[in-house]
Amino acid sequence: MPEMAPRTTPGLARIDHVGIACRDLAEKIAFYQDVFGLAVVSRETNEEQGVREAMLQFPLRSPEAPSYVQLLEPLGPDTPVGKFLAKRGEGLHHVGYAVPDIAAALASFGAAGVRLIDERPRHGSMGAAIAFLHPAGVGGVLTELVQPPGSSSRAG
Numbered sequence: 001m002p003e004m005a006p007r008t009t010p011g012l013a014r015i016d017h018v019g020i021a022c023r024d025l026a027e028k029i030a031f032y033q034d035v036f037g038l039a040v041v042s043r044e045t046n047e048e049q050g051v052r053e054a055m056l057q058f059p060l061r062s063p064e065a066p067s068y069v070q071l072l073e074p075l076g077p078d079t080p081v082g083k084f085l086a087k088r089g090e091g092l093h094h095v096g097y098a099v100p101d102i103a104a105a106l107a108s109f110g111a112a113g114v115r116l117i118d119e120r121p122r123h124g125s126m127g128a129a130i131a132f133l134h135p136a137g138v139g140g141v142l143t144e145l146v147q148p149p150g151s152s153s154r155a156g
């Protein structure tokens with residue numbers, strides 16, 4: 001049995017995706033498709049976040065609670081992923097967790113003293129509302145909150 005902490009505030013629901021920084025998106029997509037058997041379900045360019053990205057899904061997936069590998073190529077060197085690649089090279093960039101209400105989650109985590117990068121939700125992949133928590137406040141892990149489309153909070 002997992003240990004269950006009693007909660008009165010909104011928490012993380014599940015892992016939505018892991019974001020992986022790469023220099024050549026097409027090359028990494030081919031690797032994840034051909035070697036690992038994942039399938040691309042979305043490709044987008046997000047100018048605000050400075051990335052070109054692809055979401056890949058697993059063959060054994062849960063339609064109610066999907067999870068993805070997100071491959072991220074920077075649009076330039078002076079972007080979050082561009083700077084990350086220059087400093088650390090290719091690899092795990094962030095973990096994205098699904099939350100049922102992103103505004104409530106931001107309020108709750110901010111009140112708990114977690115350092116927020118985004119005070120309000122922004123536009124993310126596949127119509128989701130997203131917001132980042134600073135890695136310095138989460139043990140060195142850049143953490144993304146994801147509210148899938150069709151729920152109440154809106155990105156702005």
Ligand code: MC0
Nearest residue numbers: 019046049080081083084093117124125132135140141142
């Ligand atoms: C930087 N740092 C990281 C990190 N990026 N630590 C863990 N994981 C990462 N991904 C650390 C650096 O090593 C450094 O630590 C400190 O943070 C400051 O780094 P910096 O290179 O000086 O960069 P900053 O401060 O200008 O920016 C870092 C920050 C930024 C995390 C605030 O990258 C940011 O705002 N990220 C959120 C947006 C983002 O990543 N967008 C791309 C994915 P030391 O110890 O040396 O001080 S967009 C996305 O994924 C969307 C499309 C979606 O999912 O739908």
